[in-house]
Amino acid sequence: MKFTRVCFSNIGKMLDFYSQFNPSPLSIKQFIDFGLSACERKSFIFLRKELPVRLANIMKEIHLLPENLLRMPSVGIVNNMYVTSFQEIIEFEKVEVSDNTLDKFCQALVKIRNRHTDIVQTMAQGILELKDSHDVDAQTENSIQYFLDRFYMSRISIRMLINQHTLLFGGVLNGHNRHIGCIDPHCDVISVVKDAYENARFLCDQYYMASPDLVVKQFNINSGIKIIYVPSHLYHMLFELFKNSMRAVMEHCGVDADNYPPLEVTVIQGKEDICVKMSDRGGGIPRSQMDYLFKYMYSTAPQPSKSDAHTVPLAGYGYGLPLSRLYARYFHGDLVLLSCEGFGTDAVVYLKALSNEANELLPIFNKTSSKFYRTSL
Numbered sequence: 001m002k003f004t005r006v007c008f009s010n011i012g013k014m015l016d017f018y019s020q021f022n023p024s025p026l027s028i029k030q031f032i033d034f035g036l037s038a039c040e041r042k043s044f045i046f047l048r049k050e051l052p053v054r055l056a057n058i059m060k061e062i063h064l065l066p067e068n069l070l071r072m073p074s075v076g077i078v079n080n081m082y083v084t085s086f087q088e089i090i091e092f093e094k095v096e097v098s099d100n101t102l103d104k105f106c107q108a109l110v111k112i113r114n115r116h117t118d119i120v121q122t123m124a125q126g127i128l129e130l131k132d133s134h135d136v137d138a139q140t141e142n143s144i145q146y147f148l149d150r151f152y153m154s155r156i157s158i159r160m161l162i163n164q165h166t167l168l169f170g171g172v173l174n175g176h177n178r179h180i181g182c183i184d185p186h187c188d189v190i191s192v193v194k195d196a197y198e199n200a201r202f203l204c205d206q207y208y209m210a211s212p213d214l215v216v217k218q219f220n221i222n223s224g225i226k227i228i229y230v231p232s233h234l235y236h237m238l239f240e241l242f243k244n245s246m247r248a249v250m251e252h253c254g255v256d257a258d259n260y261p262p263l264e265v266t267v268i269q270g271k272e273d274i275c276v277k278m279s280d281r282g283g284g285i286p287r288s289q290m291d292y293l294f295k296y297m298y299s300t301a302p303q304p305s306k307s308d309a310h311t312v313p314l315a316g317y318g319y320g321l322p323l324s325r326l327y328a329r330y331f332h333g334d335l336v337l338l339s340c341e342g343f344g345t346d347a348v349v350y351l352k353a354l355s356n357e358a359n360e361l362l363p364i365f366n367k368t369s370s371k372f373y374r375t376s377l
């Protein structure tokens with residue numbers, strides 16, 4: 001038992017040490033510039049400090065969560081995963097840089113990424129365990145909402161750093177030779193829109209035996225609107241929004257309607273922003289219900305079991321929209337909904353047009369964030 005105590009107090013000291021540093025946000029331009037020069041040693045030197053800093057910052061917040069939530073089995077599993085991953089990374093803190101070290105580091109990153117694959121579901125399970133065992137008052141719900149936005153944003157940022165390093169140096173081909181890691185320097189926005197639409201339409205056809213058409217328009221530029229961005233992030237947001245719009249239109253118009261009002265997507269090239277506006281005639285949702293769409297507590301539905309996944313394919317774990325907004329905000333964009341009850345809903349994804357302005361938005365553990373938990377306990 002003595003060994004465990006010593007080991008635990010050592011982790012506590014290391015957490016205190018690394019959490020005193022603020023995470024260092026990188027811009028898409030910095031990711032690209034670094035990726036073009038592609039020096040594995042420099043990346044290793046940066047990540048063996050930055051990853052523990054980002055892990056420690058969010059782990060300190062996990063420990064500030066309401067006791068009731070912290071005690072939930074699934075939250076304990078999440079915390080242990082972070083402790084294990086933190087320990088594995090700080091092993092590289094002082095090792096001398098050799099080819100062998102670099103290989104071992106890449107392997108460690110892949111192991112950590114795999115360990116954390118299902119964290120969103122595991123955390124959602126923890127929320128369900130809390131809802132099933134305790135009454136959750138408004139203050140606790142607020143601190144959970146605040147925490148999960150920061151926790152999932154932190155996770156997006158850590159996976160971005162790991163993916164860039166393993167794709168650039170891990171010997172794994174990313175399947176797109178012109179991409180820099182997971183970033184496409186010439187991401188064609190309308191191609192991603194059409195990709196997301198076709199895949200959402202496939203699910204819609206499966207369940208409703210029909211689906212609304214798509215009308216795409218673009219403004220302010222005749223050639224294709226391009227952005228330096230992470231296509232998988234843009235796809236994730238658009239796929240979610242298409243699923244929601246299709247569900248609203250099919251439910252509003254009824255499955256036996258002759259035809260369905262098409263979804264209209266407008267892509268606009270601005271000086272500062274690139275906007276993707278998705279408009280549907282799905283009957284809209286009352287203002288009073290809008291906030292619930294982004295609430296983790298209200299959208300934590302029991303996970304669709306694999307067997308009946310084909311029954312309600314457009315419904316996910318309920319986290320689709322809050323997570324999509326985090327992806328938009330991650331590089332200083334946003335995702336905004338404007339619904340008119342009785343008519344339909346517009347969803348706008350704002351993206352930074354300039355890569356040097358597309359900076360990571362990272363949660364920072366400090367007195368302000370800690371105070372939030374204490375006052376809202």
Ligand SMILES: O=C(O)CCCOc1c(F)cc(-c2c(C(=O)NCc3ccc(C(=O)O)cc3)noc2-c2cc(Cl)c(O)cc2O)cc1F
Binds near residue numbers: 282289319345
């Ligand atoms: O992750 C998941 O499982 C998907 C979780 C999400 O599931 C939803 C979903 F796809 C679509 C809607 C919905 C409705 C609706 O449903 N209107 C009918 C009603 C009328 C009254 C009231 C009320 O009075 O409470 C509620 C709904 N109207 O517009 C939207 C709508 C919502 C979003 Cl985010 C969007 O991007 C596009 C849309 O057209 C609501 C969802 F919630």
